[in-house]
Amino acid sequence: MRWKRRAAARPDEILDAALDVFIETGFDAARMDDIAARAGISKAGVYLYFDSKEALLRALISREISPIAAQLTAIAEAGAADPEATLRLMATAAIERLSDQRFFAVPRLIIAISGRFPDIADFYRTEIVETAMAALAKLVTAGIDKGAFRPVDPVLTVRAIIGPVMFAALWRHVLRGDLDIPPAKVIEGQVDLLLNGLKP
């Protein structure tokens, strides 16, 4: 019966392996051979669980994405009472998470393949990005209503939050820039700017 359990775990093991290989080489240059080897099974074995390399990509993105949207909305709603603190909390969480290569892999894949698989990009936008943005926008609106924030445009404000977070991840994982600034300091500085602005 041991293999029963193994078999049940296989798809996830394969997706883990695929994630690793995709991170290293990107989708196109990834070889099914390597994914199989990394998963510890034969190449044909992969096809027992996934129809094609593209199917693997789609399944992977789905899996990585699915828990996120709900979490984001939950946090945003839970924190409506104290928008400022919640904003700081979410930015912290996002930067921490995205500093993990495996977490940043999906957005990066999306960027790389959106030209050829526009529907995947659409899926990601709908399921994750728009959800996240809506949650944040609600938070900003709550802050405005409470008088904690100026009456700014919530959508643009959300971009002002997400943008630097995204940049931090790109800087680290894509541009391999020095990491001399500790994350905590990055967040502190970024939030301070967001709240107080540049002007004296």
Add this chain to the structure above:
Amino acid sequence: MRWKRRAAARPDEILDAALDVFIETGFDAARMDDIAARAGISKAGVYLYFDSKEALLRALISREISPIAAQLTAIAEAGAADPEATLRLMATAAIERLSDQRFFAVPRLIIAISGRFPDIADFYRTEIVETAMAALAKLVTAGIDKGAFRPVDPVLTVRAIIGPVMFAALWRHVLRGDLDIPPAKVIEGQVDLLLNGLKP
């Protein structure tokens, strides 16, 4: 002797073609056949000017990059007298430019292939990103010295500027999001937030 002129223009025509094809399919999925066809020459013809597909990629990135760094530094220096106006000007220019797919192609390529060609990513970071950031940081520092800005961390401030600009490009070209917000308004809102912050 018209062909002389044509011949001299060939490398650029080829790079133009390569850029188009890379935009559509990404580097790995791009076929030399397609690039040659788009350039209006034979596939073998491409190899008269470029040694390999990778060489094409490197040459393309070099070409697209070369004028930018100088421009950025020049603008930043020229505008040191009025940091706020210059910041607004640069953000406007960046968003406008990046709304052109052909301009955004290079950063996008970098993101996609940095895993396999780390030296290209390093090159891009050194030549463009760090240069741009340095120019902007100088501007911020000038503003602080002048008393126009609070004594913030210049590096983080630069990230707060670049991040939203980058996000705008990703949103448009990768995520194919709606473009209901006109660029001018995006810039205005973003700069306002940056200068005045969220707080009332």
Add this chain to the structure above:
Amino acid sequence: MRWKRRAAARPDEILDAALDVFIETGFDAARMDDIAARAGISKAGVYLYFDSKEALLRALISREISPIAAQLTAIAEAGAADPEATLRLMATAAIERLSDQRFFAVPRLIIAISGRFPDIADFYRTEIVETAMAALAKLVTAGIDKGAFRPVDPVLTVRAIIGPVMFAALWRHVLRGDLDIPPAKVIEGQVDLLLNGLKP
């Protein structure tokens, strides 16, 4: 103990399934998966009864063939007294039978694979075709002896009988030709021609 009986029937069920699949796709393109599925068992189950796909082919041909030779000889011998009627009877039976796709499948398989399995072709020729031809030839000879037929070459006469029968099957199953001529009429016309010839 119903399963005991089922188990005993398994090989036949598998061969039935194989026959169906071979009819649809031919031997080479047939997949063991499909055969197993059609037989209602697992793929591995097929291998409990047959060593290989080729073994399946051989067993199938054997099974389909075995009763035929004896029948043919029996009919031919029983009808020696009235050669003309017996000829008509046999032609009728042959055309009827071959109008069933499952019956024609074996000759068709033989045609398709004789190049790669010459021994199967030889087996089929020896066991079926030559037997049938011998039986028919005997009938013709009997007719000649009786004065019912002209002193023709029996072997060629047999070909003149089998040929059109074979063609009728090819026309229907391979060429998918219109079936506007009812079988009875085909037989009647064919036998009339055979007996009376073209000349007035």
Add this chain to the structure above:
Amino acid sequence: MRWKRRAAARPDEILDAALDVFIETGFDAARMDDIAARAGISKAGVYLYFDSKEALLRALISREISPIAAQLTAIAEAGAADPEATLRLMATAAIERLSDQRFFAVPRLIIAISGRFPDIADFYRTEIVETAMAALAKLVTAGIDKGAFRPVDPVLTVRAIIGPVMFAALWRHVLRGDLDIPPAKVIEGQVDLLLNGLKP
């Protein structure tokens, strides 16, 4: 310039090779490797001229077929004056031709693959078989009109002619039967039976 001529001949060389390999192994078991090797080029070279193995099959059948239909009709029309002699002539030609394995290959391929490529079978029926049958039927009708033949059913008569010819080819190439009867005698006997019938 030598290669110019070579290149022009390539498709035909490849089709020749494919015909050989198809004869030996059938369509499914044929390997593109073998076809390429037989044609004296690389496997990739085959794909310069044909899109796929299936395309090769279709092109081959087209090529082999195209001259035949016209020839048949021409002969039939030219011989309308003397139907009996023309019938004998055509039977002779057909049996001779089909005794060549390369000529019989196409009908044999059709038989083997008609299940999976019904449109090819339809094409063959329309272009070749129905054309041939129409030509022969016209001849028979002419004979009847002239009083040379009895008023038989022309279509069935055509089957009585084609059937034995087909059988002769099957006997030789598929069943690998002895060839003790010389073709000339086969034809003579077959035609005699057709004209004069079995009855005394």
Add this chain to the structure above:
DNA sequence: AATGAATGAGGCTTCATTCAT
């Protein structure tokens, strides 16, 4: 007897690159 899981071997097809002209 029966099967879900696994795989080795191999086939088709693609494509960056080279060569002969």
Add this chain to the structure above:
DNA sequence: TATGAATGAAGCCTCATTCAT
């Protein structure tokens, strides 16, 4: 300079067959 022709080296995927339970 320019290219049509050609190919070696892969990569994806399939499938007959075996194994562990």
